[in-house]
Amino acid sequence: MKLKELKLLNFRNYKEQYLEFNPGVNIFIGDNGSGKTNILEAIYILSLTKSSRYGTDLDLIRYDEASLSIDCLVNYDDYEKKYKITIDKFTKRVFINGNPVKKISDYVGKFSVTSFLPNDIEIIKGSPSIRRNLLNIQIGVLYNNYLNYVNEYNKILHIRNEYLKRLNINGLSDTKYLDVINDKMIDISVKIYYYRFFYIKEINQILPSIYKKLSGISDIKIEYQNNLGITDYDENTIREILHKKYKKNLYKEMMQGMTLFGLHRDDLVFLANKMDAKIYSSQGQQRLIVIAYKIAELLVFKKIKKEYPVLILDDVFSEIDIKRRNNIVKFFKDDIQVVITTTDLEEIQPDLVKNAKVFKIKNGEIKIKGGAKWKKKK
Ligand SMILES: Nc1ncnc2c1ncn2[C@@H]1O[C@H](COP(=O)(O)OP(=O)(O)O)[C@@H](O)[C@H]1O
Numbered sequence: 001m002k003l004k005e006l007k008l009l010n011f012r013n014y015k016e017q018y019l020e021f022n023p024g025v026n027i028f029i030g031d032n033g034s035g036k037t038n039i040l041e042a043i044y045i046l047s048l049t050k051s052s053r054y055g056t057d058l059d060l061i062r063y064d065e066a067s068l069s070i071d072c073l074v075n076y077d078d079y080e081k082k083y084k085i086t087i088d089k090f091t092k093r094v095f096i097n098g099n100p101v102k103k104i105s106d107y108v109g110k111f112s113v114t115s116f117l118p119n120d121i122e123i124i125k126g127s128p129s130i131r132r133n134l135l136n137i138q139i140g141v142l143y144n145n146y147l148n149y150v151n152e153y154n155k156i157l158h159i160r161n162e163y164l165k166r167l168n169i170n171g172l173s174d175t176k177y178l179d180v181i182n183d184k185m186i187d188i189s190v191k192i193y194y195y196r197f198f199y200i201k202e203i204n205q206i207l208p209s210i211y212k213k214l215s216g217i218s219d220i221k222i223e224y225q226n227n228l229g230i231t232d233y234d235e236n237t238i239r240e241i242l243h244k245k246y247k248k249n250l251y252k253e254m255m256q257g258m259t260l261f262g263l264h265r266d267d268l269v270f271l272a273n274k275m276d277a278k279i280y281s282s283q284g285q286q287r288l289i290v291i292a293y294k295i296a297e298l299l300v301f302k303k304i305k306k307e308y309p310v311l312i313l314d315d316v317f318s319e320i321d322i323k324r325r326n327n328i329v330k331f332f333k334d335d336i337q338v339v340i341t342t343t344d345l346e347e348i349q350p351d352l353v354k355n356a357k358v359f360k361i362k363n364g365e366i367k368i369k370g371g372a373k374w375k376k377k378k
Pocket residue numbers: 011012013014030031032033034035036037038039059060061062063
């Protein structure tokens with residue numbers, strides 16, 4: 001899939017901006033603060049309905065304006081589709097081909113991006129919730145149902161926690177209702193575990209060879225840390241362990257008023273040379289591991305969806321040496337569309353610049369150079 005057109009209205013520093021993209025490489029160049037990341041952010045939001053940056057939806061609206069809209073036209077092999085998001089102080093709405101879409105899970109996953117962003121390093125350094133969130137997004141983009149499962153799990157989890165608190169206050173008497181909740185939790189858990197184990201296995205199958213091409217080292221893997229202590233998916237085992245955990249820890253969970261076991265406490269650990277990269281790898285190594293992971297994400301997406309997502313790279317080459325930049329760029333095949341930002345064109349591989357469409361941002365204005373023609377529809 002390829003992004004063909006983008007239209008911004010009162011989004012961040014853009015009042016009204018229309019852009020036509022290159023099917024291949026697109027480069028946004030400009031000084032710091034000129035609005036490069038804002039463009040990638042808009043593309044990201046069109047894909048996932050949420051920003052990759054901190055802040056609320058209202059921060060996205062241009063100062064002194066009441067609402068924003070972001071529109072795009074996406075080109076697939078034999079058809080095109082329009083995606084749109086509007087935000088005002090009351091609501092956020094999403095549209096496909098002009099029709100409002102009510103459920104986010106019916107929207108997400110149709111126009112997809114793989115992003116390389118400066119604070120992606122948090123995937124290694126940050127809290128477990130960042131990694132759970134990452135997993136949820138990536139699996140959710142591939143399998144729509146998965147997002148519904150996660151929402152359902154969170155709802156039941158909330159109910160369970162509230163009920164545990166009430167049991168504690170009222171004194172333990174009737175736990176029949178808790179049994180019902182537990183059964184529901186377990187039913188939905190096995191579905192989510194299934195996808196998580198599957199996805200992590202897919203990533204682990206290709207991560208070592210990718211990392212080797214980037215760094216020369218192949219001893220890398222993700223370990224799926226779950227408090228069930230299991231290393232592979234097995235429905236019956238998971239059901240059994242969860243039943244036991246809930247039963248055995250009822251008193252503890254009641255006292256704390258929360259569910260202490262289950263997939264809301266999962267984590268991923270990146271093991272480089274069998275050591276936790278969070279603790280033992282240098283900043284440079286961590287960055288490279290994250291890039292390898294992202295390339296794995298891209299390739300798993302391609303394997304399952306039979307097409308590439310749009311690749312967005314926010315100023316990621318500046319902290320990587322030239323040799324490694326070359327190694328990274330080798331993964332970007334001809335049929336991948338790339339949108340890159342940089343303050344300095346020198347940082348981008350000449351190979352990429354050669355056929356690129358270059359967008360120069362200065363004083364809120366975008367000047368364009370180069371760019372290939374779009375193929376005519378069959
Ligand atoms: N809601 C907003 N309204 C208007 N301008 C905004 C808004 N949010 C951010 N900006 C402006 O966007 C600019 C930052 O854009 P950004 O894309 O992050 O720059 P960079 O080119 O460094 O990536 C800043 O000048 C900031 O003032």
